[in-house]
């Protein structure tokens with residue numbers, strides 16, 4: 001047995017996991033050493049920020065717990081786009097802001113003054129999301145960027161552990177500053193923006209050694225974007241499958257050998273993020289289970305005592321397709337009263353207002369399932385593929401109702417699992433770097449959901465609300 005530590009930071013919780021890889025079977029077994037809350041906090045006087053110092057403390061505690069297993073190496077992955085700025089003194093300068101902070105309002109227009117949407121897409125292949133790193137950087141006062149180094153979150157943690165700076169490429173591909181074809185920082189874009197080239201550290205590839213932790217354990221670059229790690233753990237080969245990495249976000253798309261940089265892909269708002277082994281993650285962000293977790297938070301704050309299991313059960317007793325929303329409507333992006341926003345969206349479309357937590361959750365689940373199906377259909381069309389199966393990985397794989405509704409909406413079987421896909425992908429890349437070329441997921445049973453229900457009713461529902469029509 002050889003052990004690897006995966007630090008996997010999600011937008012609601014972080015985990016330090018131990019992955020054990022057997023010599024004979026090369027199957028990875030994961031155990032959780034530590035779990036902690038990560039959620040962003042509103043700073044009085046402005047700014048939605050991550051408490052990265054607290055996260056780092058938890059990570060160090062997790063690494064101490066891992067010591068007895070004598071790990072071969074440590075890998076770090078997290079959500080994308082957010083960064084810390086390191087000043088000339090080598091210290092973190094200011095806060096690490098959360099991508100849901102509205103500070104990027106108006107920044108897309110600012111960038112358009114020197115870079116057209118078409119050019120931006122042709123170079124970066126990145127879907128428009130208001131929080132892409134480039135917009136966050138444009139919202140910074142210019143003097144903060146002078147002489148500083150930008151480190152994306154996993155690179156920042158690696159820097160604190162090892163003292164080495166760098167930008168791992170899968171995550172760098174979410175900044176809108178990386179050329180999707182050459183996989184290098186785009187000097188063409190940088191020349192057209194006030195962002196200094198000196199801000200961006202040298203790129204590193206998944207599998208490359210970074211340095212050593214204070215305890216002397218090697219730290220290895222993995223696919224440090226959590227979605228890239230999750231896609232690396234999708235238990236499928238061939239070209240007839242789509243995937244949904246389902247957690248706070250639903251990342252819905254295909255594994256491709258090369259980017260799709262067409263005008264149709266841009267208009268459909270599909271992204272071409274970098275995957276491992278030179279692959280491309282051709283996908284679209286859908287709002288995901290954030291809609292559910294924010295609703296639960298609000299109900300709990302109001303003392304409604306809503307439990308997840310029970311509300312999911314209630315949801316499935318509600319009438320089908322009563323009220324549907326477009327989950328990607330920007331009104332759902334920032335933290336807040338999701339049930340009220342959903343009610344307003346339903347009212348505006350002349351639909352009944354969901355009148356109970358169960359009804360709200362039914363609206364969320366069906367709308368997400370429709371969005372999943374629409375994005376997969378468009379991805380397949382844009383890439384010229386035919387899909388026979390959908391792999392749903394990440395925490396959402398535990399949500400049986402969502403898995404079944406997704407199978408129904410797609411008209412395809414859904415294979416659900418692994419749940420800890422990001423941590424698993426993180427370990428797989430480390431294991432390969434350590435020479436365990438055959439390392440793969442332990443044969444965890446995947447739950448299979450066959451499409452059922454009335455297909456025509458799903459198609460009519462999709463048309464009714466226009467979900468995915470532009471996709």
Ligand code: LFR
Pocket residue numbers: 010011078079080081082099225226227248249251285
């Ligand atoms: C998922 C994810 C998405 C990214 C979003 C914001 O955790 O990494 O891929 O678009 O978070 O960073």
